[in-house]
Amino acid sequence: MGIVTAEFPALALILLFPALGVVFNLFAGPRLGRGAVNLVGPGVMFAAFAVATWAFFTLSAMPAGSALSVHLWRWIEAGRLQTDFALRLDALSGVMVMIVTGVGALIHLYSVGYMAHDEDFARFFTYMNLFALSMLILVLANNLLLMFVGWEGVGLCSYLLIAFWYTNPQYAYNGRKAFVVNRIGDAGFLLGIFTIVATLGAHGIWTLDFATLRANAPLLGGAAATAAGVLLFIGATGKSAQIPLYVWLPDAMVGPTPVSALIHAATMVTAGVYMIARLSFLFVLAPNALDLVAAIGAFTALFAATIAIVQPDIKKVLAYSTISQLGYMFLGVGSGAFASGIFHVMTHAFFKGLLFLCAGSVIHALGGEQDMNKMGGLRSRLPITFWTMFIATLAIAAVPPFSGYFSKDLILEAAYTSGHSRLWILGIITAGLTSFYMFRLIFMTFFGESRVDADKVHHIHESPPTMTIPLIVLAILATVGGWVGLPDGLLWGNVFARFLAPVVGTFKPALEASPAYLSMVASIASSIGILLAYVFYLRLPGIPMILAWRLKDAYNLLLNKFYIDELYDLVVTRPLFWASQNILNRGVDTYAIDGAATGAALTVEASGEIARRAETGNVQHYAFIYLLGALGIVGYYLYLVGR
């Protein structure tokens, strides 16, 4: 069986289509109008999806471990360092490209309906296409540096789209916050790259393409691999919203809801998980770094889930839920189960993308209302939205046979059998909380009495087909998407993991066999969560209020997200600005440095004045004398020379 890397120039088309979309929407969009933009914006994504499908099936037909590639041009080359603008589609990037183009195309289509009343549609689709382009560069890059181009590119688009309604200063601020927090992570990413180059460079290897890195990974050794792994993971905590850099993601929800679905749930935020899976050969050399990844993931999962249970804003619940689910993914890859982490990336893209689109459909129907206290009883008014959202909820709550069940189960099992039993407990608690907050959301939104504002009641309508079709397609995927990763021995078993194995390796449990009750414990936790939500929000709706009142401090702590934003503001932001203004700008620059320079000038000037009382002593004269002096020196030397 030969492992083949086949030249496949059509890969470039996957990038070219969204790129053309950007150019078209930017320059021609405003002139040609809504019809053209609505056609081209999603159209290029479907075209990219078609090419991606073609490439994916071409790859599937090849022997395991094969890859498609295209070398576009040599990019940065300095000294012995060489990097290329080259693309590579293997099993891992194949899965990601299918998710990005497939879910991306659906969400673009949905946006046509969602943005139907916004006059800035051309700008919106320009950004969306640009995002798709960046994300595809990220996943298709054949080297770490090109991946970084996509990595920062998606951050830029995130910034632009969070601040899409820029006239609201708060939105603009949230956009900037996302970019700057991501840059903190990116700084770590860069240092990670430098560490790799410096270490491999000492062995004469000066490229960053994944194949070469993989072949030479042993040269990195323990310490360098750990350093690089931790630094790159700092990058991942920024992009994928993990502790301590998660703070931007909840605020990112002010962007249009399709953006939340595509960028802040389905694709961009999973980039960190993808990066770690892509560099799995490096991370397995750094067990300490992997342990850190798993621990941060588990803690983030629990932490975000606790915040989600009290949030009144439907999108905020989903935002914290996303952070929590991303934590699961990191727990998975951190436990060494890279394929399972990516599996959850995929199922999460289906069900969380769907949840956001459904939330968008609700918000759209209610004319912009996001507070769940002002919803309720929408089940009959929005039937498609309700049923699709209900399916997504079953998926995220890990109810079999919906997709989330399979992926979450694999992650929890991996956490346990890799020896992280304490992190596994955190995962189990999180599973219970997840079911609770998701069914709370469903019950508050669709069940019970309507609490919709009187002026918005007449406005309630099911969304147009451009919006509901993506909902239905995603609902199907959220249902069946997990069936490619069945437990081993059941029907076709875990096709997904077998497909990815040549790229990310196979999970090797540290413990012998997993106890049979593992899966049961998770299901029980999940059921308790559902049950509690049912009791609290349908049967005895007074309980949450009583609890909130009785446990006021705890409730406020959660409602205010543990005051982490306030803490960062107090400890980082304010001191930074204060010191920059008062110490550096006023103190050092104006007073000390410039003062010293001016003082020196004044001293010379003053002595000049004493020496020549006839002079006015102003600076022009000083300059003039200075020039004369200069000429004098030159003259003197020339005189010496001529002698």
Next chain:
Amino acid sequence: MGGGLLTALIFLPLLGALFILMQSEERAIWNSAFIFSLIPLALSFYLLIAFDPHRADYQFVEQYPWIPAFGISYHLGVDGISLFLVLLTTILISLSLLYSGGGDIEERAREFCFFILVLETGLLGTLLAVDLFLFYMFWEVMLIPMYFLIGIWGHGERIYAAIKFVLFTMVGSLLMLVAILYLVFAAREHFGRLSFDLPLLYEVPLTVTEARWLFAAFALAFAIKVPMWPVHTWLPDAHTNAPTAGSVILAGVMLKMGTYGFLRFAIPLFPDVAIEAIPLFMTLAVIGIIYGALVAMMQPDLKRLIAYSSVSHLGFVMLGIFALNPQGIEGAIYQMLNHGISTGGLFLLVGMLYMRRHTREISEFGGLWHRVPVYAAIFMLVMLSSIGLPGLNGFVGEFLIMLGGFLRLRLAVVIAVVGVILEALYMLWTYERVMFGPIVNAINEKLADLTTREIAVMVPVIALMFFMGLYPRPLISRMEPSVNLMLARVHIAQARLDQKSDRRRLATADRHVPMTDHVSQIAAAAR
């Protein structure tokens, strides 16, 4: 011999300047000045095409005795280090003239164009001179037109700013003059004749003390020009009060004379001292990066803000230069070009705003995007280039600089990388305050978007940003041979220093191992 191409390049602008003095009608002045600036632009592109990318030494060399008694010759040449700076100069001069003719300069257009073209002669001469006397002459010639540009067409405290600019520069350059003369006399000691010729002066043997003092004098002159922290305070005043074209040329080209000076003179003349000085200069560079960014963040005036951001960006350039490896130095040269393009672009954009509103206070603006979307979009792009977004030019430079620095001194880059975060913070914050939010100031409701002429000024800037970000190879590959040649001198010095310390070590260890192989190996590798 070079066939006079470099001479033509240097002196055609001067000829144009004289021609313009004979003009009287304003439109004709602007048109002829612009057209005259296109001639050196075209010549520099011809230079680029005819340049042999595989050669490391000077090309298009012209060498004639000038004042033979003093060993002064008219010696010009261009290599991979200066080639693109020449192009940057001709491009920015043309763009500045194109821009300034659009209403930015309202009086004394003739004198304005005259000084700009004289300045071009000074800048190109400085970059192309291979004789130290000739270099020093052009170095000083640069000052005079810039002094007048700031003093006559500037804003605010323009006289103060102009004098401060001249004084700071003179302090350094006089010391440099003394150092040059000392070097020339040392050459007489050694070769038996006076010579200002750079390749010859490279070979002058100096004692350690001599070399340290001379390096210090050169380095101070160049550090002020860069400007490095803490000799940077002339820059915010000069930038803020200069007319737009002055700021563009000052930031875009003139600051690079300082960094170029390090590459051409200070380091290859005194490589032993340069190696010793790595920790000092990397420290100052890193301080400049962080300090410049933090102070920039607090500026209420757009131009002052960009001026301080230059301190930060030039800190990166210095970091790359003192990495003294190919990645660092090529990144540094690349970043000099990037800074010229993106900061030049930012100054042009601020100038366009100033022309409309006669203020640069950030607090005067807000919500502009809605009124001037084309302007806002271009501003966004140039800003992204400035903060080093991958895919645009700035990233290539910053990446190579930090990589080179990392290979030399990890700690410096670990700190410098904070500058990458801060530059995003202050630029995006500025953008937010100017472009986003609602329009609070009613005057801004009437703001007009860019004219065709203004767009024409910005298009080359944007095209260069993308080209240099996506396809840096044609540029870097032309720099590389010359950079390696320069680094060979550093490597030999390094080997010399190693040998010295080895000897010392061996003396204490009382072992005798021949060292010659080691040295010749390093020297061979350097070549």
